[in-house]
Amino acid sequence: MGAYDTGTEALAAVARAALVREIDADGTFADDPVWREAFAAVPRHLFVPYYYVAGRRGPERRWGESPGREARERWLRGAYADVPLATRLRDGELLSSSSQPSLMARMLVALRVADGDRVLEVGAGTGYNAALLAHRLGDDDLVTTVDLEPEITESARRHLDAAGCHPAVVTGDGARGVLERAPFDRIIATCELSTVPRAWLAQCRPGARILAPLATGLLTLTVRDAAHAEGVFLPTAAYFVPLRGEGRAEPKGVSLAGLPGRAREQDGFRFLLALTRGTLDPRAAYALWEREGGPERERYGVTVDGEHTWAWLDEPAGPYAWPLP
Template sequence: MGAHPEVRDVRETAHAAQVRELDAAGVLVDPAWRAAFEGVPRHAFVPYFWTGRGAGHERLWGEDPDPEQRARWLRGVYTDTPLATRLRDGELVSSSSQPSLMAKMLNALDVRDGHRVLEIGTGTGYNAALLCHRLGDDLVTTVDLEEEITESARTHLAALGYRPTVVTGDGARGCPSRAPFDRILVTCTLPRIPPAWLGQCRPGARVLAPLSTGLIALTVRDAELAEGRFLHTSAYFVPLRGATAAPPPAEPSYGLPYELVENERFQFMLVLTAGALHAREALDLWRGEGRPARERFGVTVTPEGQWSWLDDPQGPYVWPLGETG
């Protein structure tokens, strides 16, 4: 990496401390993923990041001539938090995900040796490096919309000796030239599941994706059916950009009790059913069904449409997914 020995020592110490923190939090239960987090340093993929400061943003970077600023950068990189890595006109375009959430998602992906994985949302390349460490370069494909992002990620990956297939393109279209896939891992929020993905999966494949404010884990039966439930974990990511439209906004929550407007589980349902249920209808149903948590909800994907549901895909509570009403 070209750093002085004392600088390398500080970075290695910070990296080791983060792995211990993740281990203590119980998110590195699989030894293979623990080894991946031990083997892949986050700072190699986040040479700088942006942090909110007053009315604007401040960039912290690892080559700052001020040693205190460099120390702030390193502390930030090895804090268990998402980091803004690209801004455009003040808007977040790309980020480095929270490491503990990354570990939870990788565990939930349930990969096996020999599985081919498609990652939607390359970002810095850190997550792709973890996948390469676990599976090998040849089995990992990662896609992002902008060449600037993919080129930067490719450089970060190559610096550590990882060479997955890095594709510049619309993630909603998948990557048919590298199909079929056993797993699809998505690191950007979706309004709906892009239908193209199902046809690029082997039967029994798993798709793990942020939807609403949760993580949906779908099992792909074939090119025409995928179904699954949400995990307990909350998830907030940059929206997918490209062919898939942005999700509809949730209904205004004016007049609802403040404590419920702020309730994360209710907000999840509010966003999930946006365009299908009025906020007051969603509240009445949520209360009437015992304030259901995320894992009671699921999603079905077919050529005829996509639906979210509560408890049972054939039950009384089924809503069109990602429609504007």
């Protein structure tokens, strides 16, 4: 019995419906119910024919073509669990994953996609997110997904073909966008950024929306023109594989020596540290965080103004602002 026989598809349909109910229970789809239909229709298991889970002796592979029925069913149940799945490793380093479905749903709803929008996804991953976008828009040609790794884009194409979806899959540096497919109305990144790539703004129509992980948060930007954009963070925490390619800044270590022990446990403070890394001393950051009442992610934002990009607390021109690369 193969991974995609009738019995497997029936079990997958039940598991997929349960996942959609789980996501829906938190009201995630309330602002755009069309996404509920996309998650109900697109089969995630076609995009994760295998994935890795932590085992006592290191990563263990779960595979849809395993010879034993119990192993195949374990793979399938895992494919529809509301958890991120490691799909590609190199020397123990995570290169690519399928994001947690509920987080994907929150991001896609927050992207505010409208019919007819041209969308660029940076970070092709398994191809699952591009398939959801193509289903939502009802037109494969409106969706472009890009990744630096040829192995990742090739496997994404195979998965998309298996699911009957054919968005444009491009191998290239996502930080440079995809000029030949521009202009875009929406850009969504599924990899962590250190700053906002200027090429993205230049490839967007005025009024376009960008949603990207930055400093363990999800930044939403509205593009004014090729040199200006501004927006705020969503309340949601987000942890993604870093963007690889041109302009990727290497993170600098941060010492928490001398800080109260409780500082290490405060997610909001750790977000501030990640956002201001290299520009604000950790002690000064903690003093600011306490003085301002422990601000959460949604009080922070980012402004792109020509050659300058900065993060800020509460107001772009307020007293608290920090340059980004």
